[in-house]
Amino acid sequence: MTERFDPSQADGRWQRVWDERQTFRADDTSDKPRSFVLEMFPYPSGRIHIGHVRNYTMGDVLARYKRMQGFEVLHPMGWDAFGMPAENAAMEKGVHPGGWTRENIANMKAQLQRLGFALDWSREISTCEPEYYGHEQALFLDLYAGGLVYRKESAVNWDPVDMTVLANEQVIDGRGWRSGALVEKRKLSQWFLKITDFAEELLEGLSTLDGWPEKVRTMQENWIGKSQGLRCTFRLAGTQDGIEVYTTRPDTLFGASFVAIAADHPLAASLAANAPELQEFIATCKRGGTTAAELETAEKLGFNTGLSVEHPLDPDWHLPVYVANFVLMDYGTGAVFGCPAHDQRDLDFARKYGLPVHRVVADGDNEALEYDSDEAYTGPGRLVNSGWMTGMTVPEAKAAIIAKAGHDGWGEAETQYRLRDWGVSRQRYWGTPIPFIHCETCGVVPVPKSDLPVVLPEDVDFKTPGNPLVRHATWKHVDCPSCGAKAERETDTLDTFVNSSWYFLRFASQPADKPFDESEIARWLPVEQYIGGIEHAILHLLYARFWTRALERIGKIKIKEPFASLFTQGMVTHETYSRVDPANGQPIYFSPAEVDKQGDAAKLKADGAPVDIGRVIKMSKSKKNVVDPDEIVATYGADAIRWFMLSDSPPERDLPWSEAGIEGCARFVQRLWRLFGQIGAGGAGADANNDIALERKLHQTVAAVAADIEALSFNKAVARIYELTGAIEKAPLSSTRSDAIYKLRLMIAPMMPHLAEESLHERWPDAELISNEAWPSFDPAMLIDDEVTVAIQVMGKLRDTITVAKGTGKEELEALALASDKVQRALEGKPVKKVIVVPDRLVNLVA
RNA sequence: GCGGACGUGGCGGAAUGGUAGACGCCGGGGACUUAAAAUCCCCUGAGCCUUGCUCGUGCGGGUUCGAGUCCCGCCGUCCGUACCA
Numbered sequence: 001m002t003e004r005f006d007p008s009q010a011d012g013r014w015q016r017v018w019d020e021r022q023t024f025r026a027d028d029t030s031d032k033p034r035s036f037v038l039e040m041f042p043y044p045s046g047r048i049h050i051g052h053v054r055n056y057t058m059g060d061v062l063a064r065y066k067r068m069q070g071f072e073v074l075h076p077m078g079w080d081a082f083g084m085p086a087e088n089a090a091m092e093k094g095v096h097p098g099g100w101t102r103e104n105i106a107n108m109k110a111q112l113q114r115l116g117f118a119l120d121w122s123r124e125i126s127t128c129e130p131e132y133y134g135h136e137q138a139l140f141l142d143l144y145a146g147g148l149v150y151r152k153e154s155a156v157n158w159d160p161v162d163m164t165v166l167a168n169e170q171v172i173d174g175r176g177w178r179s180g181a182l183v184e185k186r187k188l189s190q191w192f193l194k195i196t197d198f199a200e201e202l203l204e205g206l207s208t209l210d211g212w213p214e215k216v217r218t219m220q221e222n223w224i225g226k227s228q229g230l231r232c233t234f235r236l237a238g239t240q241d242g243i244e245v246y247t248t249r250p251d252t253l254f255g256a257s258f259v260a261i262a263a264d265h266p267l268a269a270s271l272a273a274n275a276p277e278l279q280e281f282i283a284t285c286k287r288g289g290t291t292a293a294e295l296e297t298a299e300k301l302g303f304n305t306g307l308s309v310e311h312p313l314d315p316d317w318h319l320p321v322y323v324a325n326f327v328l329m330d331y332g333t334g335a336v337f338g339c340p341a342h343d344q345r346d347l348d349f350a351r352k353y354g355l356p357v358h359r360v361v362a363d364g365d366n367e368a369l370e371y372d373s374d375e376a377y378t379g380p381g382r383l384v385n386s387g388w389m390t391g392m393t394v395p396e397a398k399a400a401i402i403a404k405a406g407h408d409g410w411g412e413a414e415t416q417y418r419l420r421d422w423g424v425s426r427q428r429y430w431g432t433p434i435p436f437i438h439c440e441t442c443g444v445v446p447v448p449k450s451d452l453p454v455v456l457p458e459d460v461d462f463k464t465p466g467n468p469l470v471r472h473a474t475w476k477h478v479d480c481p482s483c484g485a486k487a488e489r490e491t492d493t494l495d496t497f498v499n500s501s502w503y504f505l506r507f508a509s510q511p512a513d514k515p516f517d518e519s520e521i522a523r524w525l526p527v528e529q530y531i532g533g534i535e536h537a538i539l540h541l542l543y544a545r546f547w548t549r550a551l552e553r554i555g556k557i558k559i560k561e562p563f564a565s566l567f568t569q570g571m572v573t574h575e576t577y578s579r580v581d582p583a584n585g586q587p588i589y590f591s592p593a594e595v596d597k598q599g600d601a602a603k604l605k606a607d608g609a610p611v612d613i614g615r616v617i618k619m620s621k622s623k624k625n626v627v628d629p630d631e632i633v634a635t636y637g638a639d640a641i642r643w644f645m646l647s648d649s650p651p652e653r654d655l656p657w658s659e660a661g662i663e664g665c666a667r668f669v670q671r672l673w674r675l676f677g678q679i680g681a682g683g684a685g686a687d688a689n690n691d692i693a694l695e696r697k698l699h700q701t702v703a704a705v706a707a708d709i710e711a712l713s714f715n716k717a718v719a720r721i722y723e724l725t726g727a728i729e730k731a732p733l734s735s736t737r738s739d740a741i742y743k744l745r746l747m748i749a750p751m752m753p754h755l756a757e758e759s760l761h762e763r764w765p766d767a768e769l770i771s772n773e774a775w776p777s778f779d780p781a782m783l784i785d786d787e788v789t790v791a792i793q794v795m796g797k798l799r800d801t802i803t804v805a806k807g808t809g810k811e812e813l814e815a816l817a818l819a820s821d822k823v824q825r826a827l828e829g830k831p832v833k834k835v836i837v838v839p840d841r842l843v844n845l846v847a
Numbered sequence: 848g849c850g851g852a853c854g855u856g857g858c859g860g861a862a863u864g865g866u867a868g869a870c871g872c873c874g875g876g877g878a879c880u881u882a883a884a885a886u887c888c889c890c891u892g893a894g895c896c897u898u899g900c901u902c903g904u905g906c907g908g909g910u911u912c913g914a915g916u917c918c919c920g921c922c923g924u925c926c927g928u929a930c931c932a
Binding site (some may be wrong): 227248327788791795822 | 850
């Protein structure tokens with residue numbers, strides 16, 4: 001055995017062996033139970049970052065552990081390869097998005113392989129290749145045939161300089177994030193997916209997802225935003241026209257004191273035509289900021305239109321109509337009725353404009369008509385001052401008024417969702433071409449499946465802003481598949497979130513002639529454990545759930561939910577190093593590599609003078625508090641960084657990176673190496689060959705580490721392994737000790753696979769790969785110690801401990817407790833009134 | 848505002864209502880060495896009148912023989928989200 005483990009040699013050696021032997025290739029024909037372990041696939045930005053390492057290490061430990069437990073494991077990897085950064089690189093550097101992306105993939109794949117992940121690379125997917133997106137086009141056509149895809153005119157953010165549509169996130173203070181140009185609202189025909197058809201089942205499905213974090217389920221629930229209420233009409237006094245409003249509090253209708261419409265409501269627009277003051281007010285509303293802070297402090301502003309509407313329950317009761325800045329056109333009907341006593345916003349508004357504030361729900365005993373608090377009452381109660389509804393509870397009143405509205409014909413029950421249909425059109429080049437053709441006579445015609453894939457042309461240039469597909473000389477000119485006349489291809493491409501909405505299906509099954517084989521999907525899916533960042537809690541995870549349900553509805557698959565369990569891991573963080581720039585008072589940041597850290601102080605290597613140590617925050621390029629996984633692997637080896645990713649912090653929380661921490665991990669790798677070299681160092685004599693205490697510890701650790709890995713509590717598994725390691729090191733030589741070392745190696749194999757293989761094969765070159773070994777078994781009888789330490793308390797305070805045989809009787813424990821000097825001193829001669837004995841745990845004497 | 852998570856040593860964090868601080872990091876002391884690295888051993892919540900005692904899990908109450916854990920009320924930090932009618 002060499003003295004030190006050398007990862008620079010061993011890591012690559014074992015990675016090549018696993019690759020040559022196809023060790024981690026998932027076998028579709030296997031009759032073992034199956035396990036699909038999946039981590040969110042990366043965007044090929046160029047380099048992997050430490051967050052990827054954490055994510056994929058967790059998945060890898062689980063995948064390797066499941067293999068050892070006898071499962072046929074599918075653990076694949078791929079690339080979410082379409083998207084804007086490739087086009088930006090094309091514009092900035094003059095390279096082709098495809099070349100840039102494929103080069104990044106090659107680099108990142110090599111980086112991942114250096115970490116020794118147990119991935120089935122034979123199933124590697126890159127979403128930017130026609131072999132993938134062609135099938136996506138087929139699925140899109142299937143959804144179209146199933147009535148789940150449609151086109152409609154919709155307003156978009158248009159950047160007139162870059163000549164492209166921008167996502168809301170790309171508009172900063174009304175300007176394009178790249179060009180700085182004022183963004184225009186444009187109406188464009190866009191493709192939509194009918195996700196709203198699934199609003200109710202996506203909501204209900206959340207309750208079946210026991211393996212998902214409560215937090216993510218709540219976020220999706222809020223995003224879907226179901227509300228139930230009444231849509232009703234307030235007739236404009238003396239006309240047949242009316243204003244439709246939507247309310248979730250129809251029970252408070254008797255407390256109404258005004259109706260308010262949004263600034264961009266059609267009625268506001270028509271009134272503004274010959275009212276300059278209103279035009280100005282509407283303009284003011286649109287200027288208002290949209291940030292949280294601005295909205296928090298924004299004043300409720302209204303413009304009295306002079307119109308009045310009839311109350312639906314009493315035509316002689318007239319309410320004023322305002323245009324108000326807090327009413328939004330894109331929610332409900334763009335109009336509300338205000339009941340100030342029971343809605344804070346309405347109350348603020350009513351106080352400002354001197355409108356009546358009438359109590360219609362009793363607040364405890366208070367039934368007075370005039371409501372004088374400045375805080376609206378929104379709690380439960382019985383209705384007051386509400387005519388025929390007086391005396392009902394809030395839910396009774398809601399039901400009653402909805403029934404009456406329906407009967408009298410001025411309104412009906414309505415369930416609203418915040419969720420909007422998913423607009424998937426992007427005026428970009430680097431995405432999946434939408435497989436449709438526009439024909440002057442036939443209209444919008446789907447590309448026949450036999451003509452798929454619609455392949456992106458390679459010969460495009462990015463010197464001119466805008467979508468190069470639009471100005472390509474030949475690509476878009478085709479004959480209509482229906483009538484044969486000259487026609488044009490759709491030049492929009494699909495949102496990249498479509499690519500990631502079904503990739504897990506393609507991992508499970510990759511026929512050439514169709515997106516997937518349903519029977520294979522049935523065998524592998526749903527994903528048993530999905531692992532990724534919380535930032536995908538809504539968009540990706542909701543879209544993937546929708547896409548799965550949509551495919552189920554049109555009969556392509558039989559599952560409704562793609563991910564049985566979801567785990568969202570925390571970020572990797574690092575302290576920051578900075579100095580204040582005397583020129584402008586702004587901090588200048590330094591990277592960890594530029595800094596020398598000793599204890600609690602840090603110096604800049606360049607000049608030896610101290611730098612300020614800032615708080616521990618998410619790694620980001622702007623704060624320079626990043627570490628490059630490749631450099632860590634080169635310095636310490638793959639197993640050390642893997643071990644670090646699993647140690648200390650619970651996986652759902654943030655993990656603070658530290659140089660001292662990784663060094664500690666590297667030391668532990670060597671410590672294990674030395675210990676593994678001691679296998680076979682048995683006892684000198686027969687007496688030493690059985691070490692019952694160590695054997696118990698071993699069995700307990702095997703059971704506990706397995707349970708911890710299954711619960712993804714890697715930090716606890718790590719702590720147990722440290723404990724066992726310490727116990728083995730201290731134990732005298734024995735055959736038990738050798739056995740413990742052997743099994744310890746099996747337990748760390750999923751976490752430090754290179755060390756495990758290298759140490760095994762250095763001793764036994766012909767041994768089976770440890771990656772193919774089974775998880776060690778344990779004897780349940782060995783989990784229980786035969787001696788226990790029992791705590792002796794007096795009045796609930798610990799005074800002594802005694803060691804007794806497990807199962808010692810209550811009377812004996814009580815007698816032993818009373819026999820303790822320390823206990824007698826604590827009792828101070830007082831008589832014992834009560835004794836609580838918990839066998840094998842404690843005795844509490846109450847005096 | 849609403850929703851969620853969290854609050855335990857110098858730090859990351861353990862702890863089915865039953866011995867708070869496992870395990871790791873940092874720090875201190877020692878052994879080995881000509882020396883260093885590596886390795887190994889010991890100590891490491893605070894305080895005190897140090898066989899031991901007192902205090903101690905954000906704060907204030909409560910339930911209990913016994914509370915980090917359960918209940919009520921606060922405070923703070925982080926994340927998400929929003930004039931959602």
